[in-house]
Amino acid sequence: MARKNKSLSVLFNPLSKDNPVIVQILGICSALAVTAKLEPAIVMGISVIAVMAFSNVIVSLMRNTIPNSIRIIVQLVIVAGLVAIVDQLLKAYAYDVSKQLSVFIGLIITNCILMGRLEAFAMSNKPWPSFLDGVGNGAGYAIILIIVAFFRELLGSGTLLGYQVIPQSFYDAGYSNNGLMILPPMALITVACIIWIHRSINKDLQD
């Protein structure tokens, strides 16, 4: 029973209490880049979950053989190889999605959450918990991305997933889209607001 609880906490902790973006403040850079619209944010979230889960498993399987002095390079080679393969597969079997992602898929390689989890978790844990940890942290990242993108697209463009959601009557009454929302600074401010709300709910995270 205790074992199962540990697995569950490895999977679910990163969603809130140990969230990589809003608690550990990692991966902020890509959170800025892909959240002006909801759709790329969702696809990016899914891709990060996949890459993080598999690279965690591979590094975990190899953890006892990796020489200490080059462990970061080994991790990078594995992540980069994995991302390149995912990119090739998308181009062959899901061309439209791969066009959506364009440069973002390459950005996954430099995602600091990825390196952080490989170094902190996969290097010292068995493959199955590592897999759960990868999925959990990827999902934690994806959730924040989707929340930020939701508000930025809604307030910045008046659309969600490309569909108009703010009715024309609002515009006729003098409402206008907030152009600042689609510029990068508002991503940071939105993330900050999420952190604020999150900390005021979880008092134990406050310093």
Add this chain to the structure above:
Amino acid sequence: MNKQSNTYTIIYIIALVVVVGAALAFTAMSLKPLQQINADADKMRQILASVHIVPSSDNIKPEFDKYITRKFIVNADGEELSGDAFNIDVAQESKIKDSAERQLPVFQCKLDNGDIKYILPVYGAGLWGPIWGYVAINSDGKSIYGAYFAHQGETPGLGAEIEKPNFSDQFKDKRVFIDGQFKSVAVVKAGQKPLDGEDYVDGISGGTITSKGVEAMLSNCLAPYKSFLSNLSKD
């Protein structure tokens, strides 16, 4: 075995790189034909998009063959060259400084109502990476019928808006010949006008560099077609 020794480390990293390299090479090689089919279909889709034809994704090739009646290459003097117009690398051609040396592909399209349009590919640079597109010219060679633009990685919501119909539809009926002189189409800040009297469209707020890129791309890639287009109006 000492896992911290130099020998182990070097052998380990060499083996790792060879394995990963082989895996990548294998993936790339085995997926190449599928990717090529996808890329060709996507190119056909983009060419058709410039004349507002949107085929369903499993019907692209038949529709392309139906509407695009002729593909040919011209040079800067408007003379026809031999070669495969579809596979001309417009990216390379657009970088040749001397436009007399460029090979210029033309896709002749016959619409359902019998109108002939000439679709010209364009290629240039945006803010983060390449941008490209297809411009359909009316059969008299004087004005634009439709345009399609695409980009590799412009900022979503800003420069990336060039791929939206809101932007590309502005090009309809813009003239490329004014009083017998070739003029490209300018992309300017809303409310402004270009100085030398060419036709213009509104750029994208917050996407200034991409908008400028579209303008530069059009003037660089359409100008070499000058002779070809003026021959059309004579016919």
